[in-house]
Amino acid sequence: MGPTQDTLAAHLHCMSYVNCVSYVILLHILLPPSFQGSVLLQFWLNSGIYKSHLHFHLFGTRKPRDSFTEHTGHEGPGKLTAGWMQLPAPRKEKMSPAGPWILVTLLSACTWTTASEGSLPFHMDSVIHVLEAVEPDLGGHINLTVPDLARGLGCCDSDLEQLLLGAAPAMPLDLPSLTQERRAFLSSLLVPPAPALALASSVQHGVVLVPDGTTVALSPLLAGIDAGLKRRREMPLPPTALGSGPGVDLSHASSGPELPRTIDALYAVTIAKALGLAFLLTRHNKSKAAMGPDGCWDNVAEPQNFTLLGSPSALPDAIINGALDGVVLGAWLAERTEPPAPVSTLLREYYAAGDLTGPGQARSNFRRQNFAALSPTKALTGQVASALLLLQTLPQTQALFQGVGTEELLGLAHKAAQEFTVTYLECPAIIPRCMWEARPYKGEPQQLHLPLGFLYIHHTYIPSQPCRSFPECAANMRAMQRFHQDDHGWNDIGYNFVVGSDGYLYQGRGWHWVGAHTRGYNNKGYGVSYIGDYSTTLPEPFTLALVRNRFLRCAVAGARLQANYTVHGHRQMGHTKCPGDALFQEIETWHGFK
Known part of the structure; x- marks a missing residue:
């Protein structure tokens, strides 16, 4: 029976x-x-x-919905042998049209883990404090690492992680420092934020707010640290992934792109697997986006609930942030010869606020730039392809590949890497309105007609000093909005975007709302302002580059700005010294300035 x-x-x-x-x-x-x-x-x-x-x-x-959201509006069969799993032959039955949705929905039922009421705030500081308390027990008594602890609690333990990182260690039951509250907190974060969960709800779990104002998924972050500590990098793909195993037929690949032969474990367990599966899921349900969006916390000071700002996808921004951080930190750890510092120390330094000196720092503020320096698009395409080739042989994901030929799989890898590069590596990260706790827009915003032809550069003058941390920049944004709404009587903060000296742009009226920044020209171009007085000094080079090299390219790629755009300083459009003599002389050298 x-x-x-x-x-x-x-x-x-x-x-x-x-x-x-x-x-x-x-x-x-x-x-x-x-x-x-x-x-x-x-x-x-x-x-x-x-x-x-x-x-x-x-x-x-x-x-x-809670008041904050309303206010803002905004393991399977198989055996490990010689490092690789012996896999059953793939099933031959054709997947029904409802099959992928049923699989995604059933998987989401496995991931509904939440922390109890009164739990620690979902902030990276909480994670670091818990790890600082637990690490002495791990290293001093049972010689486990923080990633070992994470995997023992349910993180990063799919077939793919088992193959590339090794089997998860047995989790001891008698860690004195791992109190019930700490265990519940970590467990609620370490349930993998899988694509299935992202597609099932607008509330995202397994993520924490970090000091720079962005949100990070913990699972891909710790997976990257695990790969780096174990120095698991380039390794050959198993025979089954290359077509010589039972049930795998890559005979039609000879006329298409060349198949990759190796896989980098660091990329596979962080970004490549997640990116490949996200685009594969869009093949089954084309109404779903593959990536994004960002989201909002219910309370920035005491974050508990994180709600996405748009329709869920298989790969929201928080998972991408965690994956990028995992690659950056994992690559750094893999190159070290000295004994590594405790993971809590590594995280505290990486997510520290303030004292930015520019790109190249291993800091979360520069995750996109640092990842891009490590990962050319062509190399990323190969890693996504390798991950998909391996995933199609594994029991947990095999069903998703029914009817997907090898050339289509390689095409998906190319598409995924290209779109990811354009969206997340060439574009600057933008802190959404909800995160700097914006007031609502007064009335009904007027819509811009895109693409626009102009970019107008401003400086704020007041605040006169650059902001170098998320709390400072967010406070400046609130102060400017109050001034614009209460003193000027405007509907909102006037600028479309504001540039902090913390490595981020801040959303004002954004891509689609007419601003109040350049009298007579507000509907013709975007108003972008640098926080500070730049009459005699310039913003830091990395802050200038955010707009000159990334914002402009991103706006053109997204059809928000015309390819033959014109850059003007505010002073060219009216009687003002804005954006300051020093900054104006700088933008005179920019492409598109007239």
Whole structure:
């Protein structure tokens, strides 16, 4: 007699995340879709998930939004042998049209782990404090690392991580420093923020706010640190991924792009796997975006709930941030010859606020620039392709590759790397309005008609000093908005974007709203202002480059600015000394200045 729906649903509700994922994949492979759906329904009824945001996504009854959101508007079968898993032959049945959705939805049921009420704030400082308390037990008594602890609690333990990083160590039950509160806090963060979860809810789990004002997923960050500590970098792909294993047919690849032969474990467990799977999922459901968006915390001082700013995708910004940080830190660790510092110390230094001197620093503020320096697009394309070739042979992900030929797979890798590069490496990171705690726009904003033809450069003059940290820049943004709304009577802060000296742009009226920055020309171009008085001094070179090299390129690539755009200083359009003599002389050298 086969398993009943109640029995299978109970198994999903009780088992750990890793075992749950493996179990769900087996259900997807072995059971008809109608039975899978019944199992999922029984699981909801048993677990209470029907009261959550997942219930809204599937059934249309929405959990009330909190006041902050309203205010802003805005393991599977197989055996490890000689470092590689012996895999069963892929199934031959054709996947039903509902198959990918059922798989994604069933997987999301495995990931609904939340911290209890009264838990620590979801901030990187909380993570560092917990690790500082736990690390002496790990190194002094049982010789485990923080990534070992993370994997023991359920992080980074898919088939792919098992193959590339080794089997997860057994987690001891008697760590005196790992109190119930600390264990619950870490467990709530270390459930992998898989694409399935991102597609199932606008509330994102497994992420923390970091001091620079951005949000980071912990799983890819620790996976990269693990790979770096183990110095797991370039290794040959297993025979099954290259077509010589049972059930794998790459015979049609001879006329297409050359197949990669190696895989870099650091890239695979951080960005390459996630990027490849995200674009693969869009193949099954073309209405879903592959990447983004960013999101908002309910409370910047005491963050607990993180809500996405748009439709969920398989790869939100927080996962990308964690992956980039994982690669940057992992690459640095892999090159060290001296014993590494504790992970808590590494994280504290990497996410420290202030004292920026420019790109090249191993600091979170420069994650995009530092990752780009490590990862040319062509190399990233090869790593995504390698990850997909390996994933199509693994039980947990094999079903997603049904009907995907090798040339299409390589094309997906190319598309993923190209779009990722344009969106996240060539564009500057922009802190959204909700994160600097903007007031609402007064009235109804007027929409810009894109693409625009002009960029108008300003300086704020007051505040007169550059801001060098997220708290400083956010406070400056709030002060300017109050001045513009209360003293000038404007609807909002006047600028479209504001440039901090912390490595970030700050969203004012953004890409689509007409600003109040250049009288008579507000609907013709974007107003971008540097925080500070630049009459006699210049912003730091990396701050200038944010607009000159990245913002302008990004605006053109996104069809927001015409390719033959014109750059003007504010003084050219009216009676003002803005943007200051020193800054005006600088922009006279920029491409597009007239």
